[in-house]
Amino acid sequence: MDVYRILFFKCLIAGIVISSAQQGSGERTALYAQKWSAMPSETFPGGTYKYSNIANFPGSPAISASLVTLVPGGLRELHWHNASEWAYVLNGTCRSTVIESTGDAAQRPTETWDFATGDLWYFRPNEAHMVQGLAPTGCTYLAGYNDGAFDDKRALSASAWLSTLPPEILAQGLGTNASVVDANVAANTFTFMPLGPVPNTTIDEYRASFARLPSQDVVLTHRYQLANAAPAADNSGGWLRKAGTRQFPIATDISGAVFKIAPGGMRQIHWHTTLTEWQFIINGTVRVGVFTEPGVHEESILGPGDVGYAPKGAGHWLANTSKTEPAYIILIFDGGPFTDIDLPWMLGNVPYQVTATTLNTTVAFPEAVNYVENADIMVVTGTQLERAA
Numbered sequence: 001m002d003v004y005r006i007l008f009f010k011c012l013i014a015g016i017v018i019s020s021a022q023q024g025s026g027e028r029t030a031l032y033a034q035k036w037s038a039m040p041s042e043t044f045p046g047g048t049y050k051y052s053n054i055a056n057f058p059g060s061p062a063i064s065a066s067l068v069t070l071v072p073g074g075l076r077e078l079h080w081h082n083a084s085e086w087a088y089v090l091n092g093t094c095r096s097t098v099i100e101s102t103g104d105a106a107q108r109p110t111e112t113w114d115f116a117t118g119d120l121w122y123f124r125p126n127e128a129h130m131v132q133g134l135a136p137t138g139c140t141y142l143a144g145y146n147d148g149a150f151d152d153k154r155a156l157s158a159s160a161w162l163s164t165l166p167p168e169i170l171a172q173g174l175g176t177n178a179s180v181v182d183a184n185v186a187a188n189t190f191t192f193m194p195l196g197p198v199p200n201t202t203i204d205e206y207r208a209s210f211a212r213l214p215s216q217d218v219v220l221t222h223r224y225q226l227a228n229a230a231p232a233a234d235n236s237g238g239w240l241r242k243a244g245t246r247q248f249p250i251a252t253d254i255s256g257a258v259f260k261i262a263p264g265g266m267r268q269i270h271w272h273t274t275l276t277e278w279q280f281i282i283n284g285t286v287r288v289g290v291f292t293e294p295g296v297h298e299e300s301i302l303g304p305g306d307v308g309y310a311p312k313g314a315g316h317w318l319a320n321t322s323k324t325e326p327a328y329i330i331l332i333f334d335g336g337p338f339t340d341i342d343l344p345w346m347l348g349n350v351p352y353q354v355t356a357t358t359l360n361t362t363v364a365f366p367e368a369v370n371y372v373e374n375a376d377i378m379v380v381t382g383t384q385l386e387r388a389a
């Protein structure tokens with residue numbers, strides 16, 4: 001099988017240029033990397049929006065994302081969608097409300113929280129939700145969705161729906177009359193991201209001001225304060241904080257992590273048995289590699305705001321290319337429970353001779369490998385670790 005021809009063909013489809021490692025490395029644009037930082041955002045009264053999905057990142061069929069900045073008072077209006085939403089607040093503060101669908105029809109649980117840097121939210125498919133920027137800076141958040149074709153601008157929303165409903169239907173549905181509808185909803189506006197008054201009440205006052213619904217009585221919380229969580233790994237190579245189903249139980253079908261790679265550090269070479277991985281570089285510069293088929297090793301350099309991708313089962317790694325600056329990365333997965341196998345862990349669990357035969361090396365090679373026991377390790381170049389078994 002001619003993997004290079006297949007790869008070339010795939011790349012023609014994607015309109016990109018790539019070469020395999022064996023054909024000579026060097027910088028290239030890859031199927032599994034997106035220079036998202038170079039793509040413009042759209043501006044709305046309440047803030048800015050841009051998306052990454054299969055339309056502008058063909059390598060990513062399983063996960064899409066949006067990068068949203070809300071100014072103080074800027075509102076990502078009430079909306080819902082088939083995809084689950086998992087978001088990480090990059091900076092600033094915002095306030096979000098989600099309306100659940102379970103329970104007594106007169107008592108739909110709702111939840112409202114303020115979200116600061118490093119906080120997460122998760123919304124189940126089609127739960128109505130909204131987000132508003134708070135003073136003084138508003139907020140910027142990265143939202144991931146477990147559907148590679150999704151664009152939040154195509155989400156169903158309150159304003160998009162009301163602006164299409166016949167006034168008499170809306171009047172009857174809302175228990176008012178057509179003249180009230182005509183007088184107040186006449187503009188028929190799909191607002192998407194409007195600008196409102198800046199919230200100036202505390203979260204408790206705000207919750208108490210809800211007109212109809214009980215609040216804060218959900219069974220599973222939609223917020224997880226990832227930045228405050230205990231790290232799954234923390235050493236001089238960096239740290240990793242995870243929010244899988246175990247840490248954030250509501251998030252059963254999309255999950256994520258944030259990690260730091262210290263200068264010279266690396267996220268161990270590994271793969272996920274059940275998960276596709278979507279990577280966002282907050283800051284720093286990383287060198288990433290993805291192994292998707294025999295003979296093909298795709299490499300890219302990603303900077304702040306860029307995106308990388310590792311299909312389910314594909315081997316991958318991320319390494320810091322800076323001698324002085326750490327790199328911070330957000331990962332999003334299209335499933336809840338974490339699964340992964342690290343390369344040294346795999347090699348460390350068969351006899352040296354099996355590894356030597358497998359790789360056509362002398363036994364001296366597996367003997368010299370650093371076997372790593374912690375499956376979420378951040379690797380420090382040159383660190384000697386104990387062999388697992």
Ligand SMILES: *[C@@H]1O[C@H](CO)[C@@H](O)[C@H](O)[C@H]1NC(C)=O
Binds near residue numbers: 082156
């Ligand atoms: C939601 O998913 C269903 C299939 O489960 C599909 O028929 C429907 O069109 C989707 N809705 C939207 C708005 O994409």
Ligand SMILES: *[C@@H]1O[C@H](CO)[C@@H](O)[C@H](O)[C@H]1NC(C)=O
Binds near residue numbers: 137140282
């Ligand atoms: C917030 O985060 C975004 C994305 O990382 C970045 O572009 C922006 O400069 C940040 N804003 C502030 C005020 O730090």
Ligand SMILES: *[C@@H]1O[C@H](CO)[C@@H](O)[C@H](O)[C@H]1NC(C)=O
Binds near residue numbers: 176177179180
């Ligand atoms: C419509 O409802 C408003 C507010 O309830 C009321 O003031 C008004 O008289 C009603 N108009 C008609 C035509 O019923």
Ligand SMILES: *[C@@H]1O[C@H](CO)[C@@H](O)[C@H](O)[C@H]1NC(C)=O
Binds near residue numbers: 197198199
């Ligand atoms: C709070 O904001 C409202 C508008 O939403 C405004 O009417 C009110 O004066 C503000 N209160 C204070 C104390 O700023």
Ligand SMILES: *[C@@H]1O[C@H](CO)[C@@H](O)[C@H](O)[C@H]1NC(C)=O
Binds near residue numbers: 263265287321322324
């Ligand atoms: C990571 O960065 C360090 C420091 O510049 C460098 O020595 C190392 O080679 C880099 N690792 C990779 C895999 O590029």
Ligand SMILES: *[C@@H]1O[C@H](CO)[C@@H](O)[C@H](O)[C@H]1NC(C)=O
Binds near residue numbers: 090282283328
């Ligand atoms: C990089 O991002 C991390 C995490 O958001 C933050 O703590 C750090 O201050 C940022 N560094 C720079 C240089 O912006």
Ligand SMILES: *[C@@H]1O[C@H](CO)[C@@H](O)[C@H](O)[C@H]1NC(C)=O
Binds near residue numbers: 360
């Ligand atoms: C294994 O390596 C040796 C050289 O050490 C080489 O002669 C041999 O062809 C290799 N075997 C395979 C299957 O590539």
